[in-house]
Amino acid sequence: MPERPCQGWWSPKTSGNSTRSDEEPKVCGGELCKMKTEIGMNMRIRKGMLLSVLTLLILMVSACVTKPVQTVRQGIVPSVDGSPIAYGVQGRGEPTIVFVHCWTCNHQFWKDQIKHFSQTHRVLWVDLAGHGESGSHRDRYTMSAFGEDVAAAVNAAEADKVILVGHSMGGAVVVEAAKRLGNRVVGIVGVDTFFTPFQYPKDQDSINAFVKPFESDFHGTSEKLLRSMFAPGVDPRQIDRIVGMFSGTDPKVGISAMYELFQWNAEHADEDLARYAGILYNINAAPTGKETAPNDHVVMVPGVGHFIAQVKPQVFNHALEEIISKLAQ
Known part of the structure; x- marks a missing residue:
């Protein structure tokens, strides 16, 4: 069968203009869906790491402002x-x-x-x-x-x-x-x-x-x-x-x-x-x-x-x- 384009993790089965109530996972053919999924996960991981680094930098700067370095x-x-x-x-x-x-x-x-x-x-x-x-x-x-x-x-x-x-x-x-x-x-x-x-x-x-x-x-x-x-x-x-x-x-x-x-x-x-x-x-x-x-x-x-x-x-x-x-x- 020809590969269908991937539309996401879940897609309702339809008949004509009506939508069936029983929804099932849609299976994507080929590697396209898999690649999109991996790219999305990588972007979320990188975004989370960036936010963590920014939070750490803010905390470090705040500490320097509120507590002067002492000897x-x-x-x-x-x-x-x-x-x-x-x-x-x-x-x-x-x-x-x-x-x-x-x-x-x-x-x-x-x-x-x-x-x-x-x-x-x-x-x-x-x-x-x-x-x-x-x-x-x-x-x-x-x-x-x-x-x-x-x-x-x-x-x-x-x-x-x-x-x-x-x-x-x-x-x-x-x-x-x-x-x-x-x-x-x-x-x-x-x-x-x-x-x-x-x-x-x-x-x-x-x-x-x-x-x-x-x-x-x-x-x-x-x-x-x-x-x-x-x-x-x-x-x-x-x-x-x-x-x-x-x-x-x-x-x-x-x-x-x-x-x-x-x-x-x-x-x-x-x-x-x-x-x-x-x-x-x-x-x-x-x-x-x-x-x-x-x-x-x-x-x-x-x-x-x-x-x-x-x-x-x-x-x-x-x-x-x-x-x-x-x-x-």
């Missing part, structure tokens, strides 16, 4: 006295933002800031000697020695342009670090450390009297002090979490560092703050909301106590972003 590096560098100093580098973009923790704490206090600012800047964290992941070869924990720790980490990270951010005791530390880093420092940010209502003891008798209870009961006295530094209304669970982060430091380190911080404030603070007045900014607490800034380089954060970056991280981050923008001008 993460941690290391140990010796300070001037040989103390092993732990540091970490994350993110890209100048200037490098250097975060320095407070008394008896560690870099984990800055975790919200490290995550946030590493999206747009290179971030460097440091654990001071005797704190966090850093060791120690010293007996006295002076602000000058801590400044050497920060400078060693900045040098190890090969940072050319830095903004130093220090909370509480970390404020004195970053000022000391600035003395060693020179023109590489484009800004200093003190966090609830300078121009606050707290009156540091200035004379030797007052310093000794303040430190003495810590010598008798370091952990108990420390906890009492820390719990007094929160504004009313803070979630008790948040207070417990923050206070608990201070429990791991050796009392010898804490007592020495407190004594040396008071000595630094008595002997160096006024002169050093005047020296860096042009690039020194401050983010300070306003627990009642009625406190006012003493000058235009101080940003007040209402409704929070001493631990601004931990209790109100988003508000703090915004304030620091604005300061960074000013320093970059």
Whole structure:
């Protein structure tokens, strides 16, 4: 019989102008139908592969847009006295933002800031000697020695342009670090450390009297002090979490560092703050909301106590972003 042209997989049998209800597969003669079928299948396969590739490319581009490439590096560098100093580098973009923790704490206090600012800047964290992941070869924990720790980490990270951010005791530390880093420092940010209502003891008798209870009961006295530094209304669970982060430091380190911080404030603070007045900014607490800034380089954060970056991280981050923008001008 002669081959009939292929019209598809299925074709109804007809009689005259009527269509039969019982439909059967139509058999194509020769190779023509087979070739058409194979071509159709190949086209569908290729189309599916093309769509898969395009989808993969879109996902890859989206990932690059929403999650900037970051570099993460941690290391140990010796300070001037040989103390092993732990540091970490994350993110890209100048200037490098250097975060320095407070008394008896560690870099984990800055975790919200490290995550946030590493999206747009290179971030460097440091654990001071005797704190966090850093060791120690010293007996006295002076602000000058801590400044050497920060400078060693900045040098190890090969940072050319830095903004130093220090909370509480970390404020004195970053000022000391600035003395060693020179023109590489484009800004200093003190966090609830300078121009606050707290009156540091200035004379030797007052310093000794303040430190003495810590010598008798370091952990108990420390906890009492820390719990007094929160504004009313803070979630008790948040207070417990923050206070608990201070429990791991050796009392010898804490007592020495407190004594040396008071000595630094008595002997160096006024002169050093005047020296860096042009690039020194401050983010300070306003627990009642009625406190006012003493000058235009101080940003007040209402409704929070001493631990601004931990209790109100988003508000703090915004304030620091604005300061960074000013320093970059």
